[in-house]
Amino acid sequence: MHRIYFLLFLGLLLGACKTTKKTAIDVANFSSSLQMEAHMKYLASDELKGRDTGSDGIELAAGFIMDFLKAQDIEPYFESYQDTLDNYTPxxxxxxxxxxxNDPELRKEFVLIGAHYDHIGMGKVKLGDSIANGANDNASGTSTVLELARYFAKAKTNKRSLLFAWFTAEEKGLKGSDHLAKKMKAEGVDLYTVLNYEMTGVPMVGKDHLVYVSGYNKSNIAEISNSYAGEKVVGFLPTAEEFNLFMRSDNYPFYKAFQIPAHTFATFDFTNFDHYHQVGDEADLMDFAHMARVVNKMIPAIEGIVNAANKEIILK
Incomplete structure (x- = not known):
């Protein structure tokens, strides 16, 4: 079934290309609510049964993501797209x-953009529903990274090399990101920074910024991001610091392994969504226009970061 959803999205994508073939990319409107909905309606569908690590459902999600990468002509980083964990069974x-x-020197440095694509599988039955679809957590972040990958595959503007990673087993204790961080460290990868996306499906209310970043005071990433965005896109959420979210998402293993700026961007602020790890976390509750806005506002920030002459983001 994921092939059907993917073909529908590919048709939407090709239709957009026909109208913009000879024009520059309109970054402000690159992603759209329709494109986000196409991703989300499949990744958070009942067919995937909550994308539990090692399940048939997450296998379908993986196939969807890999088909997408192939369609964008994005190369596997390893011999294949699949990076098998050495710290988890099955x-x-x-x-x-x-x-x-595309720069002969800067291409030796890497910026990793990631999100976890697993969820908890089946949840506590409510109104006859037992599937914890994980729309906000974290089909939303997964879709955000898909759209960012689509942009850079099309624009080809990045001087530094870009890694796009979708982590498994986040819900099992950050196993996927821990595995990849240690593997890349052992291979001597020159990793500059990690930009991770988590729970971006619904907007915050009454804030003067679009997303917040975990570990806000650990580096100058918000300042750098906003300087390239040309507005205050990234801000501080006191609750994120209170609950130490910096150590609770897939940025953290890279911070531990590399001692580099590694952060998570999110819009879930503990007041704007009531279905965390419950069966009510459904795609229909997501704000697809907001999700597209996150992508479009982050593109200039990421483009500036990957193309800067020096490593401007530094730990404090």
């Missing part, structure tokens, strides 16, 4: 693609 794997940088 078999589970991350999905990792790469867009090599």
């Amino acid at each position: 078999v589970a794997y991350n999905i990792v693609g790469v867009i090599p940088g």
Whole structure:
């Protein structure tokens, strides 16, 4: 069934290409609510049964992501897109693609953009529903990274190399990101920074910024991001610090392994969504226009970061 959803999205994508073939990319409107809905309606569908690590459902999600990468001509980072975990059984794997940088020197440095694509599987039955679809957590972040990958595959503007990673087993204790961080560290990868996306499906209310970043005070990433965005896109959420979210998402293993700026961007602020790890976390509750806005506002920030002459994001 994921092939049907993917073909529908591909048709939407090709239709957009026909109208913009000879024009520059309109970054402000690159992603759209329709494109986000196409991703989300499949990734958070009942067919995937909550995408539990090692399940048939997450296998379908992985196939969807890998088909998408192939359609964008994004290369596997390893021999294949699949990065099998050495710290978890049964078999589970991350999905990792790469867009090599176009600068002969800066291409040796990597920026990783990631999100976890697993969820908890089946949840406590409510109104006859037992599938914890994980729309906000984290089909939303997964879709955000899909759209960012689509942009850079099309634009080909990145001087540094870009890794796009979808982590498995986040819900089992950050197993997927821990595996990949240690593997890349052992291979001597020059990793500059990690930009992770988590729960971006619904907007915050009454804030003067679009997303918040975990570990806000650990680096100058918000300042750098906003300088390239040309507005205050990234801000501080006191609750994120109170609950130490910096250590609770897939950015953290990379921070531990590499001692580099590694952060998670999110819009779930503990007041705007009531279905965390419950069967009510459905795609129909997501704000697809908001999700597209997150992508479009983050593109200039990421583009600035990957193309800067020096590593401007530094730990404090």
